[in-house]
Amino acid sequence: MDNQELPPALEQALGGFGRYLEGERARSAHTLRAYLSDLRSLLEYAASEGIIELPGLELGTLRRWLGAQNQAGMSRSTLARRSATARSFTAWAMREDLIGTDPALRLRAPRREKSLPGVLQSQQLTRLLGGLAEAAAEGAPLPVRNRAMVELLYATGLRVGELAGMDVDDLNPDRRTLRVIGKGNKERTVPYGVPAAVAVDDWLRRGRPMLAKEHSGTALFLGSRGNRVDQRQVRAVVKDVFEALGDTSATGPHALRHSAATHLLDGGADLRAVQEILGHSSLATTQIYTHVSVDRLRKSYQQAHPRA
Known part of the structure; x- marks a missing residue:
């Protein structure tokens, strides 16, 4: 128009x-x-x-x-x-003295709808990560990289930009932690588990050396030309693995972040610990994941209890 x-x-x-x-x-x-x-x-x-x-x-x-x-x-x-x-x-x-009084001082916006994040079930993640491991077993560098990226995204709840910006030196393999520079240039330390450690180690030993060039520098994850992987490439990888899964409407890396946070809370993790892992500046942002957990608990109760 x-x-x-x-x-x-x-x-x-x-x-x-x-x-x-x-x-x-x-x-x-x-x-x-x-x-x-x-x-x-x-x-x-x-x-x-x-x-x-x-x-x-x-x-x-x-x-x-x-x-x-x-x-x-x-x-x-x-x-x-x-x-x-x-x-x-x-x-x-x-x-600018274009008006004498501000007519919007008492203007109230409608509250934003708080939508509950999409969460992958544990069996879906088992299939998804299992498929990536099978593809990586053939030894081609990109499937090895893709497995490591997705394992790390789910293990840590990283934002896609944080993952793309990581350097090899940000990893501490002995302690299974990584250093992350998040929003507002704030630094935090995030732990990761054994499956992610195995996938990342495989990438560093077998995959990365096959793609690394003189200009690759210390970037942890590389593209096919040896440049640092960018957010668009990570999103494309995650989109493809979700489509291959077939039974989820999830489309982007943030679904892995949602899933990691919700599964941590479902498993009994402290809310403030999850806040620190995700790099949220406000606890209120993290609390949305408790709503997800309570909603799932309520659905389970209604399905299972005879007098729900």
Whole structure:
């Protein structure tokens, strides 16, 4: 759909806010496009109500704008983002003296829906990892690498970017721990088990030397040309093994992270220990996995108890 023509004052404000985001806030191109699309939607709605200058923008207009999108079926997460865009825009307009009062101060976004993460069952993981081990047994370097990457993702709950950024020196094979540089450049130490240790050792002995080049440096996992593996390649590997599994809707590495966290808690691990392993800055983020465990417990109870 083509953008509607805005009144000159509103178009000028849209451009000014875009320059602010791009310059002072150093937003990414993707975020910039999303924010400006949100703001254009708001200003087009305001124009449809006869508003031609920013001082005419009122709280009621903002609420009706969000309400119209809610009725159109827009997701809560998108509505929450658009509400945040509106608040950022009006706060900027106040600082620029384009408006005298901030109409978005009392604007409330709908709460984001908290979806429970998808979790692979233990028997699914046994089949998945068993298939990778069979492929690796033939000795080709990429299957050996793929097995090691997936074993390590599940064993540690690493984010895909953390896995791709690992160096050989980050491993401590004697203690079966690895050093991870996570979000916010925060460092943590994560343990891993014997199956992952076996797979990684196999990669280091048999697979990596076959792919390593002079430019490979100390990268733990390499692509077919000897470069450090990137996140896209890891995601493609995980997508393929999930598709081969056949009985899961999981598609990406984050499903392995979800599974690792949930299985740790199901096995009795302390919530704060799981927080440390996953690198969550807030315990509240980790607590979503307790909801997964309680939900599974409730389903098991309802299926098994005669008076559930």
